[in-house]
Amino acid sequence: MKLYYSDASPYARGVRVAIRYLDITGIIEQAINPLENDEAFVEANPLAKIPCLVLSDGSAVFDSEVILRYLDSEYGDDKLFGSLPSWQQQTEFSLIKGLLDSAVGLRQEQMREDEGVRSPFWTARFEQALLRGLRHLTHHGEFHTQQVNANTILLACLLSYLDFRHPDLAWQKVAPGLANWHSSFITLPAMMSTQP
Template sequence: MKLIYSTASPYARAARIFVQELGLSEQVEEVFRHPFENPTELIEANPLCKVPCLIDDSGNALFDSQVICEYLDAQAGNRLFNEINNDWHLKTLYSLTRGLLDSAVAWQQDKMRAELQSDFWQERFIKSIDRGLDYLEQRLNELPKNFSAIHINLIAVLDYLDFRHAEYQWQTKFSKLKDWWLSYKEKPSIVATQPKA
């Protein structure tokens, strides 16, 4: 299998953490491509030219990080979605982490518009992140006991906020969330996939 990724994408990072946590590193070749450069290999696999994109051993492309992560998890015996799949509350918390990723990335995309960025949308993104992180901070004890897809997405969100939105200073706003994050930040899969430009 081949996983096309970029080092800045939190979605691609989640997929890369899945690869490592599931022990699939020898089966999955990771290939860096910058989507803004419109690489032919990525466009041919994913018409949206987005990362991550997984090409399986038959040459079929899977895209969208959730699809890829669920596929990888299925290949390895359903370990990271196991507690989530049959629990609607946990599915909702997982969906919230995906929504937080969407807000954080959209906030960055609006920032990149420089003088054209929208104060209205900037505030919308920040407020949604405020509320989402507060909601999760109050429910940390409800997360799966074992390291899961929720943990992976939430770590990806928090590290992406540090990477792209350092001024947000989530660590000073959410002390319980910070303590939770500190307990996982040295995991090898987390260290190895830190976001970078």
């Protein structure tokens, strides 16, 4: 199997953390820049987005959520999603995934600055969603332990991405509990070995 990824992508990092945590072997990780539209990559995922997992029979699995569910079901004994049976926990997963979309959207606005087309409206909207969402998770989430599951992996990758790409956001001020949890979670070997 082959995983297309980039070091900076928080979605791809979530999948790479899961591969290490579940101790899955036999996946070759190929770093690419999705914006370069490599022919084999675009053939595998017409959306030209990473992560994208190409199976041994040549078929492709994407996006990050489907890859995580695939790996968990085929190799992980449901360790990642099995511990999240309630609709509330599934909704928490959607919230974290949506916050990743906001963080990456905010990054795209930064990149548009060079073209002189950065939107103050969308910049503020992404920032507000991030701060609202993290505040919500601080009050309603269950992120007080070292438990490793799909939600904690993705949340840790999101918070590390915010520190990496959006250090001025100061998310720690609205979510101090998450900041404590994150500083401990990132010491896990699977997190350490996938740092951008």
